[in-house]
Amino acid sequence: MGLEKLKTVLKNERTSKSLELKTPIIGASGTYGYNSEFEDFIDLNCFGAISTKGITIEKRLGNDGDRIFEVQNGLINRIGLENVGINAFIKEKLPVLRQKNIDFLLNIAGSTIDDYEKLAIIAQENDIKALEVNVSCPNVKQGCLEFGLNPNSLFELTRKIRRNYDGFLIVKLSPNTSDIKALATAVEQGGADCISAINTLRGLGIKIDYVGNKFLKKTVQGGLSGTCIKPVALYMVNQIRQAVKIPIIAMGGISKLDDLFEFILAGADAFQIGTANFIYPSICSNLAFELNDFMTKNNFKDFEHLKGAIINE
Amino acid sequence: MKSKNYIGKIKLIEKINHDVYKLDIQSSLNDCKSGQFVSVLCPNKTLRRPFSICDFDKENKILTILIKLKGEGTKYLSSLKEGDEINFIAPLGNCFEFFKDKNALLVGAGIGIAPMLFLKKEMNERNINNYLISGFKADEEVIEGSDETIVGGSVLDNIEKIIKEKNIDVIYSCGPIIVLKMLSQIAKKLNIPCYVAMERVMACSIGVCRGCIIKLVRDNKIDNFSVCKDGPVFKGEEVLWD
Numbered sequence: 001m002g003l004e005k006l007k008t009v010l011k012n013e014r015t016s017k018s019l020e021l022k023t024p025i026i027g028a029s030g031t032y033g034y035n036s037e038f039e040d041f042i043d044l045n046c047f048g049a050i051s052t053k054g055i056t057i058e059k060r061l062g063n064d065g066d067r068i069f070e071v072q073n074g075l076i077n078r079i080g081l082e083n084v085g086i087n088a089f090i091k092e093k094l095p096v097l098r099q100k101n102i103d104f105l106l107n108i109a110g111s112t113i114d115d116y117e118k119l120a121i122i123a124q125e126n127d128i129k130a131l132e133v134n135v136s137c138p139n140v141k142q143g144c145l146e147f148g149l150n151p152n153s154l155f156e157l158t159r160k161i162r163r164n165y166d167g168f169l170i171v172k173l174s175p176n177t178s179d180i181k182a183l184a185t186a187v188e189q190g191g192a193d194c195i196s197a198i199n200t201l202r203g204l205g206i207k208i209d210y211v212g213n214k215f216l217k218k219t220v221q222g223g224l225s226g227t228c229i230k231p232v233a234l235y236m237v238n239q240i241r242q243a244v245k246i247p248i249i250a251m252g253g254i255s256k257l258d259d260l261f262e263f264i265l266a267g268a269d270a271f272q273i274g275t276a277n278f279i280y281p282s283i284c285s286n287l288a289f290e291l292n293d294f295m296t297k298n299n300f301k302d303f304e305h306l307k308g309a310i311i312n313e
Numbered sequence: 314m315k316s317k318n319y320i321g322k323i324k325l326i327e328k329i330n331h332d333v334y335k336l337d338i339q340s341s342l343n344d345c346k347s348g349q350f351v352s353v354l355c356p357n358k359t360l361r362r363p364f365s366i367c368d369f370d371k372e373n374k375i376l377t378i379l380i381k382l383k384g385e386g387t388k389y390l391s392s393l394k395e396g397d398e399i400n401f402i403a404p405l406g407n408c409f410e411f412f413k414d415k416n417a418l419l420v421g422a423g424i425g426i427a428p429m430l431f432l433k434k435e436m437n438e439r440n441i442n443n444y445l446i447s448g449f450k451a452d453e454e455v456i457e458g459s460d461e462t463i464v465g466g467s468v469l470d471n472i473e474k475i476i477k478e479k480n481i482d483v484i485y486s487c488g489p490i491i492v493l494k495m496l497s498q499i500a501k502k503l504n505i506p507c508y509v510a511m512e513r514v515m516a517c518s519i520g521v522c523r524g525c526i527i528k529l530v531r532d533n534k535i536d537n538f539s540v541c542k543d544g545p546v547f548k549g550e551e552v553l554w555d
């Protein structure tokens with residue numbers, strides 16, 4: 001496809017574990033489905049990977065009521081981790097990923113440490129190359145947020161998953177914290193190979209209409225995503241970069257080529273695209289082509305050189 | 314048929330009543346069916362906006378949608394001019410099922426008439442007996458094209474009588490959820506299948522985000538279905554209304 005220049009290797013220098021990507025552009029969890037849902041819109045060979053919808057042990061139906069609330073330059077979601085569950089994923093979704101040769105990160109979430117360990121074991125048994133652990137989902141009443149915001153429990157959780165899983169281990173961090181550096185350090189020390197960030201920010205959407213002498217009110221509390229969160233994401237990625245050596249997959253409001261450059265300067269080694277897929281369903285492959293064109297035109301040999309130039313010049 | 318992202322051109326934009334605009338869009342889209350919808354980019358909003366397909370002219374590849382003014386997205390669309398470009402994803406969702414020898418009743422409440430007009434055209438082309446009844450709150454809201462138009466009252470007021478008089482075997486409807494629910498209950502009582510086109514706020518419009526979920530009872534089990542991909546057309550008897 002002519003995108004050889006975009007080949008990206010995420011490598012944990014300490015353990016030498018690595019993940020090879022065709023391009024540094026990944027479809028973010030919860031916005032890209034389980035496998036080939038976007039194939040009408042993109043060439044599956046023209047982007048790095050998909051991160052699957054967050055998978056739990058059991059099938060989940062998610063939250064009742066309104067799940068999407070639009071805000072200026074973003075949206076609040078409270079899907080509540082609706083997913084098919086790990087068994088159905090392995091039986092129905094994984095074969096399609098393999099048959100169509102789609103590179104993927106298995107995104108997992110749980111309510112207890114035990115859940116995460118079980119999911120890690122299943123990933124190991126099924127020879128899944130990369131695991132992205134969501135410890136930061138703000139939409140479920142109990143569970144993952146607690147692990148995600150406490151360095152000690154996050155260290156413990158990462159260590160336990162690491163013990164059961166030999167593949168490339170990515171931990172996805174929550175931005176809903178005052179000390180992202182402590183969380184990043186805990187994850188690195190716990191044995192993760194890579195950090196992805198950020199998950200959605202906590203947000204509250206309120207809509208008030210005045211109809212017939214009455215205020216009609218609607219409130220939706222959930223996770224905020226989209227271009228409005230980009231400055232927060234850049235800050236968080238930069239903080240994480242200062243705290244750890246392992247690679248960072250950055251996300252939060254990415255929607256154009258310049259955003260990729262900005263995140264590289266902040267410390268990113270690869271990218272995920274979330275909300276923007278809803279508006280431009282071809283964006284993951286389009287950005288790869290745009291990046292490739294830019295590099296060709298300006299004589300950047302490969303993605304490593306481009307990164308080096310942005311950071312050092 | 315695959316969904317694709319099209320850039321179309323506005324061939325015609327026309328105000329057809331006090332707050333509804335008719336848009337004719339020419340593009341390379343070459344097929345679609347009644348019940349399906351398109352998802353239109355509104356550059357002033359984060360999310361695309363879904364609209365039912367109201368007509369499709371195969372020969373000239375012109376798609377028609379009706380847009381009722383609600384907020385900023387529809388206001389933007391109503392400000393477009395002939396010749397302007399419009400970015401949309403189509404065709405999306407499932408479609409209405411046809412039955413050759415059944416007498417069909419089509420019920421459109423308010424702007425819900427949009428997909429019913431396309432359904433009526435497709436039925437006429439197939440020589441399927443059909444009767445379209447539509448209801449509007451006031452004179453200035455009426456959209457033409459029905460066999461019977463009710464202004465002021467409820468479109469459901471005389472529905473049972475019509476069903477009996479016209480020997481109706483199957484019902485199709487689109488409109489506010491309360492109309493769809495009541496119509497489904499009437500249909501169930503009379504033992505007639507009833508197809509409803511549902512609406513939900515959408516983010517992705519292709520089934521991945523799970524933002525537009527409704528619950529159905531199918532095979533005695535409650536499960537989630539997406540309005541954008543599994544729907545928007547569902548069997549009324551399967552919908553868990555509350």
Ligand SMILES: Cc1cc2nc3c(=O)[nH]c(=O)nc-3n(C[C@H](O)[C@H](O)[C@H](O)COP(=O)(O)OP(=O)(O)OC[C@H]3O[C@@H](n4cnc5c(N)ncnc54)[C@H](O)[C@@H]3O)c2cc1C
Nearest residue numbers: 362363364365380381383384385386387427512513514515
């Ligand atoms: C399958 C489907 C078919 C539709 N067909 C038609 C049609 O043929 N003609 C027509 O006029 N309208 C149709 N609608 C409704 C139309 O999409 C909304 O009126 C429009 O999105 C409002 O946008 P706004 O920015 O003007 O208003 P806003 O002020 O943003 O919203 C007003 C209301 O519109 C609805 N809405 C807002 N955003 C979305 C969204 N992203 N997806 C779905 N609903 C939303 C919500 O109920 C909201 O309360 C359809 C909706 C669906 C889901």
Ligand SMILES: Cc1cc2nc3c(=O)[nH]c(=O)nc-3n(C[C@H](O)[C@H](O)[C@H](O)COP(=O)(O)O)c2cc1C
Nearest residue numbers: 028029030054077134198199225226252253274275
């Ligand atoms: C509708 C929706 C569902 C999401 N579901 C998940 C999920 O299941 N697991 C997860 O780790 N992140 C999930 N996310 C978060 C995204 O992967 C991403 O971290 C976040 O949206 C920020 O990126 P963006 O601004 O590009 O969307 C979801 C986001 C959205 C909008």
Ligand code: FES
Nearest residue numbers: 516518522523541
């Ligand atoms: S709008 Fe995303 S699943 Fe329907």
